[in-house]
Amino acid sequence: MPVKARDRLLATAEELFYAEGIRAVGIERILAESGVGRASLYRHFPSKDDLVVAVLEARDRRWRSWLAERVEALGGRPLAVFDALAERFVRNDFRGCAFINTMIESADPDSPAHRVAAAHKESVVGYLEQLLTAAEVAEPALLARQFVLLMDGAVVTALRERTAAPAERARRLAETLLAAAGSTA
């Protein structure tokens, strides 16, 4: 557990928001489980919405650097993203993609939380485009969006099936996609 109140709040809020949903977790819970005083929370974050945004921004940075690190460790090929996902799917605390969940929970597309979540997805698309460009694939921009569609489909499916199988399924799909793109090139 982090030492500073602000860091403890972010860590506790992220864990609870991800596990149970943003709306489902009250300020009271976050205070109790983080051991932070009420006033301290509102000293660092003017409102719950600000806390939510801060949590999402922190998670965005951490998640994308985690993905890049795993992909590199797994060989650096674009298909490695699905192997990285598989590692997440089997974890006991896996609850889908925090950013998909946020976009669904905060329905209003103009809400700050929704915007941060949408921006995260665009960043992931950008990362995959860069990965596919490095792999010298034809039409990396189109393929990147198809890869992310497969990743999101796998995440949502894994939420139901609670196994790593959807990652493998999406990977196979991506493989045939690469093979088809390579053959027509």
Next chain:
Amino acid sequence: MPVKARDRLLATAEELFYAEGIRAVGIERILAESGVGRASLYRHFPSKDDLVVAVLEARDRRWRSWLAERVEALGGRPLAVFDALAERFVRNDFRGCAFINTMIESADPDSPAHRVAAAHKESVVGYLEQLLTAAEVAEPALLARQFVLLMDGAVVTALRERTAAPAERARRLAETLLAAAGSTA
């Protein structure tokens, strides 16, 4: 607007739940917008959770018969499911898949709402398996799960992009998948 109180409740609740989320919509809102008295609601549904389950079960039936009807109208081929989805994506009130949204919002996998939503997805998988079997494709059971993964990925992506493009993207993926399966058969 339906005449009977129960039907009005179901219609109003479904619309509000889909548009804003289950948690975000209070009983008060449903009563006000449906014009139903408080006691009447609790006469038909013992609790909000029961109303939620009833709404989801009704939507499940309607959604699946809608899909079957559209697929048949579009020629009956498995790929037609993506054309059907495209029709939904461009609607102004499109807010993703109500069942995915429900599984995310009611995080507990054992909750009644979550269970109904998960059962819906399995029914869709069953429908696609039947569709793919009729199309005499190799390994229809595996392909059905891959198709549903693509459908869910397209839905989640359409939620961000707000166009029909993800449906087309998923359709292309499914086409290459069918082509690959056909060539290895």
Next chain:
DNA sequence: TCCAGACGGTACTGATCGGTACCGTTTCCG
């Protein structure tokens, strides 16, 4: 050493949550 800022704890606000109780009216069916 001293003091300012960060901190945890508690009491409180008005609003809203899901749910209950009881009211008088309307509607439909025998």
Next chain:
DNA sequence: CGGAAACGGTACCGATCAGTACCGTCTGGA
């Protein structure tokens, strides 16, 4: 035509929501 069931409206319940105010304490840097 009569009565019972279905209905809409309102007052109310305890619990919880996000947010404010003020308390005494602890801590780190000058």
